[in-house]
Structures are given as C-alpha cells and as structure tokens.
Amino acid sequence: MLEIKNLYVRIKDKEIIKGVDLTIKAGELHALMGRNGSGKSTLAHVITGKDGYEIEGDILFNGESILDKTPEERALDGIFMSFQYPVVIPGVNNMYFLKAALNAKLKANGQSELDAMDFLTLIKAKIKQVGMDESYLSRAVNDGFSGGEKKRNEILQLLTLEPIFAILDETDSGLDIDAMKVIANGINEYRNGERAILAITHYQRLLDYMKPDMVHVMMDGQIVKTGDIELVYELEAKGYSWLEN
C-alpha cells in the first residue's frame, strides 16, 4: 500500500531524514518508535504532504507517487493522520468541519453528499464509539478541548472518514489508561484486511492493545532496527542507547 523509497528530507539545509525505506502492506500495522527528534513526525508530515520540506527519493501510495500531490489530494486518496498536536480552529464548528471533510470524500468518490440530518445520525453513532460527549460537536474544532478530548476527536475523524491508510502520531500521548483503552478500541474497530496503520508511539501499552505486525526504530533520521513485538519489550527494558553505533 505504502512504499517509501530511499527518502531524504531537509528543512532549511538541516537533514532530518537520511535514507528511509519502508513498505507497509494492506492489513498491516507498523509501529514506529524512537527518541524525540529522531524524524518520526517529519516522516508522517512528509507522507501527508505538509509544505516546507526538500525531498529526495519517492513515496508511492498504491503504486503511484504522491510527492507532487497536495495534502487534500492525498487525503482523498485515502491517507489520514491523527495529529500529535491537533490544531485549534477558532470559530469553525466541529460538526460542520467533520461534515465538510466527509462530503469532500464522498464527492471525490462520486457518491452523493450527506445532508445535515443524515450526517447527524452518522456522527452521533461514531461519537459514542470514542466516548465523547455530543456537546463537542457544537464547539469550535479542538477549541478549549483537553489533551485527551483532542485525541478522541482525531479518532472520531478516523472513524468518520474511514481512510485506507492511517498514521497515528503519538495518539496515545497524554492519555489516561481508560482513555487509552477507548482510543485503542476505536483503532481496532477501524482495522481490517484492506486498511493499514503506521503508529508512532513511545509506549508499549498502546501496542499491547493493537498487536503490531512490525516494529521499527528510528534514530537520527534512519530506521536502525526492525522487528516484531518482542522489540518493543526489549526497548522498554533497555532503552534506545544499545542501538547506537
């Protein structure tokens, strides 16, 4: 589904990603771990199409290069990211935003758009799955939301938009144990054989719930180690330093 080929990324002459190759197939969940500043979030943003990067190499999505595509084109292709720091958008109603996003997808797929009533029925079912109060629908996007509510709102978007590839950028950070369970359940609900996930995380706990197929460790812009869930336990016990050259 996703193929990253010999990827190098620079921001203003600073090299952040220094030769990454990564292939994720449909149905798989890959975990990406590593210290802060190792390039994980940059990799995520490069996949979703954020501006401001100098890129070499290629990223293929379902066999097609996406590097020349805008963020919205990539989203409509089925790429989604749960943001590490969801953005506050003052004055833009959360439900209106979710509806605009879903209708953009439906329109791109040649399906008919949902009217306000149908959307309300749909979103009310989805919001229960992430354990959010309905009052969050009538507020501005992420405005005044707690850290946990922002993360739930990201998963609500994941469940509503049903992308085929999802990047979860530290979706588990700052969550209490109960919230983490709700989020993990939401993610497991989303998973199926046709969808894939790249989960960036620092913690074992979320991965215990989600059972990754592969675990990668990133250091200084490179993937230095790949393994299975056992690697997570090893990192938990030993930290990252043993992987340094």
Next chain:
Amino acid sequence: MQHYRSELESLQANGSAEPKELSVLRSKAFSRFTELGFPTKKWEDWQFTDFSPFKKSHFRLPTLEDLQLALEYNILPLNDYYSIIILNGHFQENLSNVPSGVTIRTLLDVFMDDELTDFLNAEENPFVALNTSLMNSGLAIDIADDMQIDTPIYYQFITSGFEDQIMNHPRLLIRLGKNSSANFIEHYHSKNTTNYWNNCVTISELGNNSVFNHTRIQEDTCYHVSNLDYHLHKDAVLNSTIYNQGAELNRGDIRVSFHGKNATANINGLSLLKYNQHMDTRIIIDHMQPHCNSHQLFKYILDDKATGVFNGRVIVREDSQRTNSSQSNKNLLLSKNARMQSNPQLEILANDVRCTHGSSTGQLSEEALYYLRSRGIETTVAQKLMVEGFASEILEKIDDDITAEYLNNKVYTWLGNLGNG
C-alpha cells in the same frame, strides 16, 4: 466648500415649510463646518484617511422628484419585523409600521425638541457639523417607558436610481424610555447608484434600566460616513453590532458616554474590505461614571489592496472607580497587499479599575489550513471555513437569529471569489 454652501442656500430657500429657527441652526452649524473644513493628514485622529473626494465632488441633495427613481426598488422585508423606510432621503410613512408605544417624528417635529438639535460650537467633527447644517431625512424615534418590544424594528435607508452625484445627511435619534427594551436594526443599502455619499448621525439615548440591542448594517457601496453616539443612563445595557461591507471609503466614529452608574456597553464590529476599499473606525468610550462596563471587539477582514484603520480609546475619568473595560481589535489579512493600522489606547485616571486592551493582525494560520486540507478539504474551501469562523465570533453575538443569518450569508457571498487572488 462653495457648492455645499449653495446646497445649504437652496435648502433654506426651498424649505419655506421649515421654521426660521431651523434655518438659523443650519447656518450656525455650517459656519462651524467651514471653520473646521474637511480633515487633512495633519489631523491626529483622521490622518490615515484621504477625505479629498468630498472636497472634489459636487454632491447634491435629493429632491422630492427623486423619489420616483426608487419606485422600482424591491424593498425586502426582514421577516415580519416592524419597518421604517427612507427612500432616497424621504421617509415613507405608508411603508412603515411600528408598535404602539413607539413614536416616529420627522425632522420638523424634531427640531421643536430643542435638546436634540442643540448644536454646540465646540463640535469638532466636521461631518457632524455638515450633517446638522444639511440634514435631510431626519427621524426621531421615541420608545416609551416600560415597553418590552421583542420584535425588531427594522430601519432601512435606501439609495436607488441616481445617475448623478448625490448626498444624504440622515439624522436619527432613538430614545429608549426607562425599563424598556428594544431591538433596532439600522440598515443602509443601495441599488443602481454608483456615486453617492451618506453622511449619517445616529444618536441613541438609553434610559435608566433599559436594554438596547442595536445592529447597524452598512452596505452602501460608495462613500459612507457615520457618527454613532450612545448615551447610557443608570443600569442601561447596550448590545451593539456594527457590520460594514462594500463602501469605497468609510469613516465611522462611535462614541459611548456613561451618564449613570452600573451601565454596560458591549460593542462589536465586523468590517469586510476588498479591492481598494478603505475603512476607518474611531471609537471613544467615555467612562464618566463609576461601576460601568464596556467591552469592545472589532474585527476586520481585508483582501486585495484594502486598507483599514482602527483607532480606539477608552477614557476612565478620575471618579469612575470599579470600571471594567476591555478592548480588542483583531484583523485578518487575506492578501499581501492589504494593510491595517491599529491603535487601541487606554487613558485611565481612576485607580480601582480593570481594563484590558489588545490588537492583533495576521494571516490565516498555515497550521490550521494544513490541518483542514489533510482532511480532504480543498484549500479555497478551507480558507473560507476559517474566515467564516473568524467572522462568526462577532455575528454569533447578535441576538436575533434572522439578522445573524442574513449577515452570515453576506459573509459567505463576500468570500465567493476568495482564493483567486
């Protein structure tokens, strides 16, 4: 100046129906106007606006014959609100209806009420002086004591059908009796007229314990000058929303004076500017009494080469303890060529007060734009969503849903070609 004088002279000559005292007042105000002249770059509170079009143009006052020009105008009623209509400078009594307890009087009657048109030689705003000397289409609206008028009163000032240069000097006096409440929508709009100027003075007096919800909608397309004067007495509450869109040149002066304790003024403004449009707001909040509250939030959205000025001053006088005041000016630039000049000021002479003020001018957040786009929303739609969101903070303060919806649609339409530039 000379042609304004000849307009005054023909007004005085034709107005045989006008009492002699009115003619004297007009002359007195005109001589103050000529003393002052139109503002120049050297005038501190006026320096960012070019007033030369008023010097160069030869505007004339509309006559009774001009009423015919507006007959084709389709006057849209806003819901089933009470209505007051002024068409090409002429009050249309047959098209107007107000509830009992509300009295409308025209300029001639108003003049007899000396306190209203008492013109001070100390007047420093030349546009107010000119309005007093040339005022046409004046109305006084009196709301009796203890009246609760929930249905809004919808005042429309319509300019239509002119091919030459036209000017109006509307004078509106609204007096709200004690313990009364009213919603008043004051709306200026036009059709098929390109070169005109409305120079408005609206004076509102809020009696003890009254509540006045005032929405002023400015959609004139050419030149618009306004002077809004609010006088608040004890325990009065003012909720004012001032919406501006479309004028090439727009100068708005707002003044709030507290004449009694424990009164509250909430004043919010939204101005939408594009092309070469220019809007200059000056607001003075005068806390002359203790225990009063004033809260201002003014927002500008500027596109293309539009320019905006916000000049706000809150004065807290020496004995005005326990004043609570906030002033905020937030501006959104949608183009690299748009400019905004913002200058919020505080002048505090009392010591036990809570006052805040601030100003910010910026572009749409790139982070927020990226976030929306990463959800599949195309750039122009995302930009529109964000601009509408920026505007909504003002529009959601309007109590009347139909008026708010009307303005929401205005913003949406205005944004129509966003992203092309």
